């Protein structure tokens with residue numbers, strides 16, 4: 687029988703705490719790297735309030751020093767991209783010869799940063815369609831959704847296909863009740879997610895509103911649609927085309943969503959740094975390198991940089 691994968695969670699926040707918690711609940715051996723709430727989690731464990739049912743894990747294997755963590759088969763990166771400078775110290779201590787690294791971060795550029803530290807051939811990515819927040823020390827609130835779209839990373843941006851290691855990881859996540867889907871073309875999946883994140887994350891901050899207002903108000907909706915079209919054109923140039931009806935589908939889905947504060951709006955409202963480079967800077971630069979300008983996106987990028995709290 688195949689040995690069960692062992693997981694380390696780098697960043698026990700909304701995403702790492704939620705998915706890591708589900709993996710531990712399902713019986714996997716999970717090791718959590720924790721920062722500000724280390725003492726609390728060491729003593730009281732993790733609490734997850736979830737639309738799918740609340741649970742607590744009174745005993746979790748928590749660490750505040752990565753060099754004390756075991757090298758696990760799967761290392762899950764769940765820091766905000768704004769904290770990625772820390773990965774240079776963390777990853778060499780937790781990634782072993784045979785470890786895979788699964789990054790669950792938003793936006794573009796994260797895999798390349800990780801590849802510079804641990805090599806490209808061990809990297810998988812998961813795009814999370816999840817609404818989760820860390821609301822207190824060791825306390826996660828999962829509000830909605832949860833699907834992870836999983837793919838193989840390739841440094842040349844070509845489709846990585848569905849490998850056996852991706853299938854194995856998929857089985858483990860599903861065994862933990864995590865909904866997943868596999869994609870052959872991770873780069874295209876990232877651009878498709880940006881078709882939503884580029885308009886709605888930044889516009890919710892710039893206009894200080896939730897998603898419902900962005901699709902209801904004709905002027906704001908028009909800007910969102912322009913941003914979506916620019917993102918699709920960039921995908922076409924940098925990567926591969928996005929099917930034509932996808933943009934309209936994203937608008938329709940957003941119309942049906944409960945009024946929602948995207949992660950960037952939550953960060954802004956809390957005075958935390960926003961993931962502006964991952965969601966705007968990298969895509970704009972990738973598009974420019976492929977000969978495509980994103981003028982509306984650039985305008986929003988410049989506005990967001992001014993609004994970003996000094997760190």
Ligand SMILES: NC(=O)C1=CN([C@@H]2O[C@H](COP(=O)(O)OP(=O)(O)OC[C@H]3O[C@@H](n4cnc5c(N)ncnc54)[C@H](OP(=O)(O)O)[C@@H]3O)[C@@H](O)[C@H]2O)C=CC1
Nearest residue numbers: 697698699700701721722765769772791792814816817818
């Ligand atoms: N939340 C969501 O629903 C979704 C999030 N995402 C993406 O997932 C990624 C993670 O976001 P999210 O979980 O929301 O962010 P959170 O801020 O909730 O979690 C990040 C965690 O990383 C910890 N951390 C930061 N630096 C270090 C460090 N040097 N050592 C150890 N721990 C550290 C933070 O610790 P501390 O608690 O001390 O600050 C925090 O708990 C982002 O890229 C985000 O865009 C994508 C889709 C949905």
Ligand SMILES: CC(C)(CO)C(=O)C(=O)O
Nearest residue numbers: 814815816817948949950
């Ligand atoms: C898709 C969504 C809205 C939640 O997963 C997101 O990516 C975000 O809030 O940044």
